[in-house]
Amino acid sequence: MNDVAARQTRAMPVPEGLEGQRVDQVVSRLLGLSRTVAAELCAAGDVTVDGAPCQTKSERVTAGAWLEVVLPPPPEDxxxxxxxxxxxxxxxxxxxxxxxxxxxxxxxxxxxxxxxxxxxxxxxxxxxxxxxxxxxxxxxxxxxxxxxxxxxxxxxxxxxxxxSELKRAFKERRVSKRYRAVAQGHPDPLSGTVDAPIGRHPRHDYKWAVVADGKPSVTHYDTIEVFPGASLMDVGLETGRTHQIRVHFSALGHPLVGDATYGADPKMAERLGLTRQWLHAYRLEFAHPTRGATVTFTSDYPADLELALARLREDS
Known part of the structure; x- marks a missing residue:
């Protein structure tokens, strides 16, 4: 952790919503770092709270406390x-x-x-x-x-x-993002909303999950075509959490076809020729950031998703 001059320092107050949390968790959430990296920064003396180096990663913070973090240098790659x-x-x-x-x-x-x-x-x-x-x-x-x-x-x-304008538009949820997804089984009801917080998986750091202390996450869905053992869904997001659609459908008991990380049947994926989850961002609509007029863009399914869909339709 040498060569501090080549590293960036971030300073910010602790938000009220993080009152009483551990300093390594606060650093991780505010700066998008892994908990391991955040803990290492605390141990190296690269995190100060109100001007004093934190004594331990387990130290609790208060709302409004001034947090300064000397960020690690970016990897060479x-x-x-x-x-x-x-x-x-x-x-x-x-x-x-x-x-x-x-x-x-x-x-x-x-x-x-x-x-x-x-x-x-x-x-x-x-x-x-x-x-x-x-x-x-x-x-x-x-x-x-x-x-x-x-x-x-x-x-x-x-x-x-x-x-600047697009970042603000996404933050304020003024951008319409529509996805098509194929989920295993038939969700009941066929149309609905999943309003469940998402955070790091409690046991697997590479995954996300519905957890009580996660960030608010809202997904809307409609079933538009049904096949034996699967459903083609139209999905809209109010929030944009990592793996949100995949996590929410898995939590419903209907993981996306091909999504082995979140519990999909690998045999179904193999039969359909899929090597990834059946998920495609097909429509994007927002106000042009400088002209103000609404612009809408759509995209066809890629060849691998089209092939899988054709095979599902053959099964019908």
Missing amino acids: LLVRRDEPVEGLEIVFDDDDIVVVMKPVGVAAHPSPGWSGPTVTGGLAAAGYRISSHGPDERQGIVHRLDVGTSGLMVVAKSEAAY
């Missing part, structure tokens, strides 16, 4: 941007302020620790697109994300004004 062409990355729309892409499966939104594969930001840079410099270095221009294993529409900010 994030210091060099991978500006490489991305196969299947389709430009849906492009102007001076935004670029809308259809992200293929197997592509991350931006670089992150442990990910050495292709990214949307790298693919756009390789194609000659200039994107906003706002946001953390590895996430410049990114205003929302899709999982690596989820395909579909993403908007990336090109201008600084677009970045």
Whole structure:
């Protein structure tokens, strides 16, 4: 944890909602770090509360206390941007302020620790697109994300004004995001809302789960086609938690087909030729960040999802 001069310091008050929580949990939540990294920062003296280094990661904080954190340096693989062409990355729309892409499966939104594969930001840079410099270095221009294993529409900010306005629009839930998903079984009722908080899985750090102390998470769904053993769903999100659709459908007892991480039947996925969850962000609607007019974008299903759907229809 040397070379502090090359590292960033973040300072902020502790929100009322985190009153009484452990300092490592607060650092993790506020800065998006893993609990392990947050605990390491506390142990290294890189976290201060009201100007005093925290004595232990278990120290409890009070609302309004001033928190300062010296962030760890980015991994070396994030210091060099991978500006490489991305196969299947389709430009849906492009102007001076935004670029809308259809992200293929197997592509991350931006670089992150442990990910050495292709990214949307790298693919756009390789194609000659200039994107906003706002946001953390590895996430410049990114205003929302899709999982690596989820395909579909993403908007990336090109201008600084677009970045600020789109971030605000997503935060205020003024962006309509629609997904199509195939869930195992037949949800009852066929249309409904899942309002259940999502947080880290209590035993598996790589997963998320419905937990009592999680963040508010709301998913709306409608069944639009039924097959033997599966249902095609139209899904809308009020919130944008990591793995939200996957976690909520798993909690209903209807995991997405192909989603082995959240309990799907691997034999069904194999029969349908799927190597990932059947989930696609097919529609994106928002007010253009500088013009104000509503813009709507749609995307067809990728070939692997179309094939799986065709096989389900054959079963019918």
